[in-house]
Amino acid sequence: MHIPDGFIDAKTAIATGVIATVGLGIALTSVRRTVPSCRIPLIGLAAAFVFAAQMLNFPVAGGTSGHLIGAVLVTVLLGPNAAVLVLSAVLILQCFMFADGGVTALGANIFNMALIAPSVGYGFYTAIRRIAGDGLRSRLFATAFASWCSTVAASIVCAGQLALSGTAAWGVCFTVMTGVHMLIGIGEAFITTLVVAGVARVRPELFFERSQSDLHPRYGELTVYGLLVSLGLCVFVAPFACGWPDGLEKVAAALGFEYKATQSPVFGSPFPEYAVPAVKSAAVSTVIAGCIGIVVAFVLAYLLARFLTPQGKSGAGLKSEDDSCHAAPSA
Amino acid sequence: MQRHLLNPYQHRQSPIHRFPAAVKLAGAVFFVFAVVLLPHSAWPAYAMCGAALVLVAALSRIPAIQLAGKLLLVEPFAIGIAILSLVQKNGLHVFADMLVKSTLCLFCMVLLSGTTRFTDILGVLRHCRIPPLLVTTLALMHRYLFLLVEETERMLRARKSRTFLRGRLFAWRSSATVISHLFVRSSERAERIYSAMCARGWRT
Numbered sequence: 393m394h395i396p397d398g399f400i401d402a403k404t405a406i407a408t409g410v411i412a413t414v415g416l417g418i419a420l421t422s423v424r425r426t427v428p429s430c431r432i433p434l435i436g437l438a439a440a441f442v443f444a445a446q447m448l449n450f451p452v453a454g455g456t457s458g459h460l461i462g463a464v465l466v467t468v469l470l471g472p473n474a475a476v477l478v479l480s481a482v483l484i485l486q487c488f489m490f491a492d493g494g495v496t497a498l499g500a501n502i503f504n505m506a507l508i509a510p511s512v513g514y515g516f517y518t519a520i521r522r523i524a525g526d527g528l529r530s531r532l533f534a535t536a537f538a539s540w541c542s543t544v545a546a547s548i549v550c551a552g553q554l555a556l557s558g559t560a561a562w563g564v565c566f567t568v569m570t571g572v573h574m575l576i577g578i579g580e581a582f583i584t585t586l587v588v589a590g591v592a593r594v595r596p597e598l599f600f601e602r603s604q605s606d607l608h609p610r611y612g613e614l615t616v617y618g619l620l621v622s623l624g625l626c627v628f629v630a631p632f633a634c635g636w637p638d639g640l641e642k643v644a645a646a647l648g649f650e651y652k653a654t655q656s657p658v659f660g661s662p663f664p665e666y667a668v669p670a671v672k673s674a675a676v677s678t679v680i681a682g683c684i685g686i687v688v689a690f691v692l693a694y695l696l697a698r699f700l701t702p703q704g705k706s707g708a709g710l711k712s713e714d715d716s717c718h719a720a721p722s723a
Numbered sequence: 724m725q726r727h728l729l730n731p732y733q734h735r736q737s738p739i740h741r742f743p744a745a746v747k748l749a750g751a752v753f754f755v756f757a758v759v760l761l762p763h764s765a766w767p768a769y770a771m772c773g774a775a776l777v778l779v780a781a782l783s784r785i786p787a788i789q790l791a792g793k794l795l796l797v798e799p800f801a802i803g804i805a806i807l808s809l810v811q812k813n814g815l816h817v818f819a820d821m822l823v824k825s826t827l828c829l830f831c832m833v834l835l836s837g838t839t840r841f842t843d844i845l846g847v848l849r850h851c852r853i854p855p856l857l858v859t860t861l862a863l864m865h866r867y868l869f870l871l872v873e874e875t876e877r878m879l880r881a882r883k884s885r886t887f888l889r890g891r892l893f894a895w896r897s898s899a900t901v902i903s904h905l906f907v908r909s910s911e912r913a914e915r916i917y918s919a920m921c922a923r924g925w926r927t
Contacts (some may be wrong), residue, residue, distance in 0.1 A: 396753055396801040397832075398824030405759075420854050432856070434913035436863020437871075441909045443864070444871040445902045448879075450895055460902065469906065481860045487824065489731060489841050489865075491797050491832035494825070495755045558819065560807035568807060583899055590903025598910055 393550055393573070394486070397494030401557040407627055407718060408553065412480075413506040415620050419476035428476060438466060439481040449568060456484035456692050458579045463546075464508035464517065464539035465584045468531075469591070471600035472514040472617065479506035496595030500553050504546045510626060511617035513542035518614075529701040531599075532585050539584040540577040540684075545621075547573035552628030562632040574685055589700045659669055678697055729869060731793065731836040739834075744843035745850070745925065751835040755828045769823050776830050783838050793833045794826070799919050801825040867912070875905055881890040 400408070423435070442462040449457040469473040480502050486492040493501045516538040522531035551569040555562035591598060734740070739747075754772070761768050780790055801822065808817045842865070849858050877899050886897065 394800060395804065396797075396825045398759055398801075398821050399804055400759075400865055406794060416857070417854075420856050424856055430914075430917050431759040432859065433863060434889060434910055436860045437867055437909040437913045437916070438906075439860055439864035439905055440867040440871045441852060443868055444875050447872060448875065448902060450898055451891055476924070477857065481864050482856065485861060485864060485868075486842070488832070488844055489836050491793070491894060492800070492830050494828055495752055495832065496759045496828075504785030505924075553879075554804070554807065559804070559817070562812045564810045565807055582895065586896055586899030587903045590900045591906055594903065595907050598907065 393495035393501075393505060393547060394483075395402075395497040395504075395550065395554070397496050399554060399559045400497045400500050401495070404553050404557045404628075405496045405499060408497075408503045411620060411627075412420055412502040413498040413566060413625060415476065415617075416480050416502065419473045419480075419617055422473045425478055427471075431474075435470070435478055436475070438470055439478045439485075439589070443464060444481050445587075446715060450579065452579065458576065460583045460587070461505070461509070461543065461576075461580050462584075463505060464535060464542050464580075465587055467510040467514045467538075468535055468588055469598065469600060472510055474600075475510040476506055479510060481504075498548075503624060504550045504553070507617070508549050508621055509542040509546040511621055512545040513538040515614070515618070516541050527701075527714075528589075529697050531592065532589055532700055533694050535588045535698035536581040536585040536696050537690055540574075540579040540689045540693065543573050543580050544570060545575035548571075549628050550687035551625050552625075552632060555632055556698060559662065565634070574689075578692070581689070582696065584695055585700065587695075619644070621679075729872060731833070732840050733785050733789070733837050735784045735838075736780060737838075739779060742838075743846045744839050747835060747839050748844055748847050751831050754831050757832075758824055758827050761824070763820050765797045769827065772827050776834065777828065779834055780830075783834065785834075785837050789835065790830075790833060793837070794830055797829050797833070798826065801829065847881075865918075867909075871905065871909060874908060875901065876902060891919045 427435070442465075445460050445462060447459070449459055451457050463475065463479060466478050470478065483493060483498065483501050483506055487495060487501070510609060517534045520534035521530055524533060536675050547569045548566070551562070551565040554569075555565045556558055559565075619654075730817075740865075754775075758769075758772055780787070805818050805822050805825070808814055808821060811817070845858060845862050845865070848861070849855070882897055882901065
């Protein structure tokens with residue numbers, strides 16, 4: 393999802409640059425305010441950790457392989473503010489040292505992968521944990537679903553930026569980017585959940601938690617990040633979503649794409665091009681297909697969490713999980 | 724693994740290497756912005772930019788094959804996104820235009836990272852009043868990157884020498900375990916680093 397130079401035009405670059413700077417500034421000040429100085433080296437090392445973890449390949453079908461993205465993993469382990477800082481550091485280093493992601497697109501990349509991904513992930517993670525309870529299973533379930541959602545959300549905003557820059561038509565961009573990242577998101581959810589389960593087995597006290605005395609969780613930063621996310625959606629996605637059926641039909645008419653789309657479903661999914669066949673309007677059918685995708689991801693996340701948690705420990709807190717780990721002979 | 728990829732800087736005796744890092748960084752950023760802001764299909768301008776880059780590359784005395792290899796490594800991502808632009812009116816035009824622009828910018832960044840140490844770039848950032856917390860994070864990350872990658876390699880080698888891979892699910896689980904152990908180890912290392920930093924009089 394790293395956008396190279398030349399794909400983002402001036403207005404989009406400036407808009408994303410400003411939003412990314414503001415978001416990074418907020419993250420920096422709240423890290424300085426809330427994180428004790430003994431955790432500062434951990435933030436730097438976590439950035440190096442994300443980089444090293446991204447180099448590990450996971451075999452997917454047919455000789456291809458994928459790797460971890462790590463937004464939700466860092467958010468779960470270090471908290472949202474530190475995650476924004478860590479992921480921005482990774483992107484800046486990749487840009488200047490490895491020419492991975494452009495300089496003019498740095499704002500866009502930071503906005504998509506270091507602001508949207510962790511804040512969307514953190515939002516879903518906390519929401520599910522509040523509903524599903526405090527046990528290991530709810531943590532894994534929340535992690536799996538949050539990582540899928542954050543990957544897809546980042547890809548939607550990325551498609552919006554590319555379309556706004558005139559790089560590609562919104563219909564094509566959105567369909568391809570979101571479609572591919574709905575699949576990548578499944579892999580990301582799997583890896584993140586497995587890693588979180590691994591950390592929970594060995595050192596459960598390492599997870600980021602709000603302190604127990606903090607009965608009223610601070611909604612301040614959640615509001616700020618929520619505002620940033622909605623601002624991004626307004627600027628980059630809303631213009632297309634409003635004139636959606638119109639734009640999509642225009643593209644389809646211009647290229648005879650409509651015919652091709654019905655002929656060959658891109659990923660062999662039951663909803664080719666995200667259009668449920670019976671529904672006429674493109675916007676409505678896209679919404680329906682998206683909802684079905686979310687429900688499928690939700691169920692998959694729950695099944696994965698069930699599969700990874702040993703029987704009879706679903707309601708147990710992390711303490712007992714830790715004890716049983718010491719009692720059991722480890723490999 | 725990819726040790727030569729991890730450190731793009733190549734030490735040579737050349738005028739480009741001797742330039743101050745601030746000048747090179749500012750020049751590279753200016754160049755990239757200029758290329759991106761060029762009007763569509765300004766082919767003579769593209770050619771001039773390319774010639775300038777080739778001149779700098781020749782002066783830097785980095786072998787052309789290595790530069791080309793680095794460029795080929797990052798190019799597929801650009802092509803992947805550029806393909807999306809083919810599906811629109813006069814898509815081929817936009818496609819060629821963007822591919823040339825992004826290749827020029829990539830070449831520029833490859834040259835910058837080949838001739839400038841990242842620590843020097845960090846020094847420039849520190850001078851530019853970038854928040855110290857961000858610079859500290861970047862510096863720590865750059866310092867421990869190689870260490871953690873080596874640690875990952877060691878863990879992978881240990882795993883390979885002790886297990887046979889029984890199918891994909893097992894491979895995923897064990898790779899994920901390697902990552903989670905890597906995190907545990909990095910957080911333990913961070914604690915040690917903090918004590919060492921304090922012992923040497925570190926202040927935020």
